[in-house]
Amino acid sequence: MRESTSFMPSGSASGADDDLWSGVRAGAAPLLLTLVVGALMAGLTTLARVVAAPLGFLAWQPIIIVIWVVGLLLTAAVYAIGMTRAWRQARGWQAAGLARRAAGAWWALGAATLIVLLPVILALALPQHPAP
Amino acid sequence: MSTQDTRPVPGAQVSGAPAPAEASRGARPAARRVVAALLLIAGLLTFSYAGVSTYIATKLVYAPPKPLVGDPSQSGLTWAPIAFPARGDGVMLKGWVIPGVLPDGRLTDDRTLILVHGTRTNRTDPAAGLLKLSVALARQGFAILAFDMRGTGQSPPAPLSLGYFEQRDVLGAVDFIHHGPWPYPELGRPRVIGGWGVSMGAATLLLAAAQEPAIRAVVSDCAYADIVPILQREIPSQGGVPPLFTPGTLVAAFGIYGVNYFAVRPVDVIARIAPRPILLIHGSVDNYIPPANMGELYAAASAAPNAHVQQWLVPGAKHAQSFNTLGVTYVRRVVDFFTAAFGPDQSAG
Numbered sequence: 387m388r389e390s391t392s393f394m395p396s397g398s399a400s401g402a403d404d405d406l407w408s409g410v411r412a413g414a415a416p417l418l419l420t421l422v423v424g425a426l427m428a429g430l431t432t433l434a435r436v437v438a439a440p441l442g443f444l445a446w447q448p449i450i451i452v453i454w455v456v457g458l459l460l461t462a463a464v465y466a467i468g469m470t471r472a473w474r475q476a477r478g479w480q481a482a483g484l485a486r487r488a489a490g491a492w493w494a495l496g497a498a499t500l501i502v503l504l505p506v507i508l509a510l511a512l513p514q515h516p517a518p
Numbered sequence: 519m520s521t522q523d524t525r526p527v528p529g530a531q532v533s534g535a536p537a538p539a540e541a542s543r544g545a546r547p548a549a550r551r552v553v554a555a556l557l558l559i560a561g562l563l564t565f566s567y568a569g570v571s572t573y574i575a576t577k578l579v580y581a582p583p584k585p586l587v588g589d590p591s592q593s594g595l596t597w598a599p600i601a602f603p604a605r606g607d608g609v610m611l612k613g614w615v616i617p618g619v620l621p622d623g624r625l626t627d628d629r630t631l632i633l634v635h636g637t638r639t640n641r642t643d644p645a646a647g648l649l650k651l652s653v654a655l656a657r658q659g660f661a662i663l664a665f666d667m668r669g670t671g672q673s674p675p676a677p678l679s680l681g682y683f684e685q686r687d688v689l690g691a692v693d694f695i696h697h698g699p700w701p702y703p704e705l706g707r708p709r710v711i712g713g714w715g716v717s718m719g720a721a722t723l724l725l726a727a728a729q730e731p732a733i734r735a736v737v738s739d740c741a742y743a744d745i746v747p748i749l750q751r752e753i754p755s756q757g758g759v760p761p762l763f764t765p766g767t768l769v770a771a772f773g774i775y776g777v778n779y780f781a782v783r784p785v786d787v788i789a790r791i792a793p794r795p796i797l798l799i800h801g802s803v804d805n806y807i808p809p810a811n812m813g814e815l816y817a818a819a820s821a822a823p824n825a826h827v828q829q830w831l832v833p834g835a836k837h838a839q840s841f842n843t844l845g846v847t848y849v850r851r852v853v854d855f856f857t858a859a860f861g862p863d864q865s866a867g
Contacts, residue, residue: 428773431773431774432773432776435774435775435776439607442674442675443580443669443674443675443676443677444675447576447580450774450775451572451576451774454572454770454773454774455569455572458565458568458569458572461565462561462565465561465565466561469557469561473550473553473554473557476550477550492549492550492553495553495557496553496556498557498560499553499556499557499560500560502557502560502561502564503560503563503564505564505567505568505766506563506564506567506762508765509567509762509763509764509765509766510762512765514750514761514764514765515747515750516747516750516751516754516761517747517748517750517751517807517808518751518808
């Protein structure tokens with residue numbers, strides 16, 4: 387007698403695991419982290435400017451520029467790594483049948499795209515009134 | 519012994535494997551790729567925008583200082599070098615004091631005028647004729663305190679903020695007149711202080727006078743009412759970039775240097791100068807700071823109770839060229855304005 391075997395693949399869906407909002411949180415986390423890192427680097431630039439002011443402008447300007455640029459690069463790196471991980475995580479959930487969780491993550495990543503693009507959108511959309 | 523047919527039944531589900539309908543729920547592969555592409559494009563666009571804006575901001579706030587061109591002794595006038603700290607942040611500024619010369623040849627500092635130059639130049643600005651004007655006013659009996667604003671001339675390097683930080687320099691000049699080591703102690707401290715400024719210097723003077731009642735009368739030549747529209751024109755034209763980079767540049771300038779160009783709005787504060795008299799001058803063919811700026815400043819200043827405001831549109835004069843265009847006529851108008859405000863020289867004979 388040959389018995390059929392059944393198995394449950396690891397991480398298969400159950401109702402409790404397939405939660406939309408946990409997916410949204412996971413998709414939004416990289417953006418929040420990016421914003422926090424960006425704000426911290428901007429604050430660090432301001433602090434460095436205040437501390438370095440007694441050195442004179444020609445001395446503190448390069449220091450501040452380096453901090454600012456490194457801050458931009460760091461923020462970009464946090465963004466890239468965080469979004470990549472969230473994207474792969476969402477794909478993994480989808481493959482595991484956690485469709486609702488994956489959907490939450492996809493929507494959050496889509497919203498993150500818009501938020502990240504917001505400075506450029508505002509720069510294009512906000513009216514300017516240049517002098518003639 | 520019995521056997522069971524273990525061949526799969528078409529349409530039946532194998533236990534444990536997801537149904538075809540469940541496997542297709544959620545983002546299609548194409549949609550996932552679209553999201554990935556959008557995330558990549560958004561990041562590239564925004565961080566590139568930030569990088570370019572940062573670069574432009576560094577060019578906006580710094581220019582190598584220009585050397586002084588001449589000094590008052592070339593016109594036979596006595597003068598003394600001075601140094602004083604800006605109010606608030608203590609940036610040490612360099613300048614000079616030229617005593618006024620009365621008709622009988624006596625020196626005086628009874629009525630002292632602070633001369634405030636324009637952006638990216640210094641107290642001798644040959645283009646605007648600042649040294650010549652200083653000499654001319656001194657010969658009319660007004661002492662002149664002219665100095666190099668931060669980041670210009672002989673003063674130390676500093677971010678050029680089009681008036682945002684420079685107003686502290688003008689206030690420092692007032693403090694020096696009141697409390698500093700006055701180079702002509704035998705003449706006594708000045709009785710009254712007036713201000714004359716050109717272009718950014720005029721705007722800076724207006725910002726300073728609005729918060730310092732000791733500046734008793736103001737001549738503003740070719741000031742802007744609000745610097746942002748000027749920057750919205752100049753950043754694309756000088757930077758060779760699309761206008762969309764202007765907001766990013768202004769934000770970067772604030773983040774890196776602490777310069778808030780949105781606060782450089784003399785039109786918002788000029789009314790506070792009242793009842794002290796103001797003479798607004800502008801060239802009729804000024805294509806750098808449009809003459810409409812004088813109209814805006816005049817309207818704002820006139821709105822104050824007890825306002826004493828005059829405006830003078832100089833025919834045929836380009837930006838900061840009213841003195842060069844009119845010469846003696848210009849000097850006479852300015853002298854008459856300050857004499858009406860301060861009265862005649864009252865120094866002891």
